[in-house]
Amino acid sequence: MKDPNCEQVETLLQFYIEGSLSKQLSNAIEFHLNICSECRNKYRQMALANNVNKSDIKQYEAENGELKNSELDHFTKNLSAYIDNELGDNDNFRIRKIAIINQEARKELQDILAFRQILQDSFNKTKSKLKKDYSEDTINNLAFEGKRQYSSKIYYLFLSALSITTVIIITLIFGIN
Amino acid sequence: MGSQKIQYKKLNIEKLIELAQQDDLKALEELIKIEQKNVFATFAYLSNKKEDVSDLTQEALLRIAKNIKTLKNPKNFKSWANQIVTHLYYDELRKNLRKPNTISIDSETEENGDLMLKNLLQDKKCKPNEKCLALEIEEIIRAGINSLPEPFKIVIVLRELQGLSYEEIANTTKSSLGTVKSRIARARTKLQQSLKNYI
């Protein structure tokens, strides 16, 4: 298969996560995810949402443990870091557990992911709106500052040469006397 | 000549940085061309005044260009460039603080920010629980981020717009990992709450 582009990868991500793609196709996607940070971000978000709904549900149902307030607290405090992939395995595990057994918690997770999507769409839109090209001005300003520094260097060189000469002349005059 | 230009466009960012550090101005120009969108968007959301965005962008890009040789590892470009942007933003805050007749950061309390957001939404006749058609979603987000107190504003922009890790944000803002974590969480909650009825 030819290397898939971002659009193709996006439509295949869900199947990739579920593991229902051919080995070849899944390798191609894996390769793309390694080189494309945009798709990688999408993949992470999707994988997070998927994990919550599917992984280990049976185990939790078997445990059927009662939700402790401390666990809900932990969820609220760490949800934001969870979606940023900034938690350790143990904390990730606790967050997922709550999201699976508690409907409200699950909704909170979905809301925060949806909100992030809105933010990122907005940021991308702003980026794409930049009409001005600053690159030429930047290089020109840089050259200008460089010249100014260069000419001031020459100026100081001239000044110091002048003062050295003065000192020499003075020593010569007084030396003769 | 023409073919050379195309080659620069084909280079990845790390290669461009490497060349720029060897005084290749074409490579530096291309690097700025790539980075300017990020810098512009960052100031578009950070700056209180829309008319300052362009000047700040130009100044930050110039600082990046001027200091490119001080970047040790090209892989760290993103976090390094964001440090420059953040420092410039802090400089600007300090400058505005000294100016009389401008709102200082101290007086820009949370209620103040909320009020600004409410005024904007009211001006455009946006009603809660209805999509606000008079305003683009970006303007609403921008107003929302602007309504956040200063330390929360910068962390949410560095995280969501620039995609920096908590550790990178901690280095950039000179704060602890724990502080970064709780600030991002709070910024998200606050933004979500203040905007949820309008988007």
Ligand SMILES: [Zn+2]
């Ligand atoms: Zn991609």
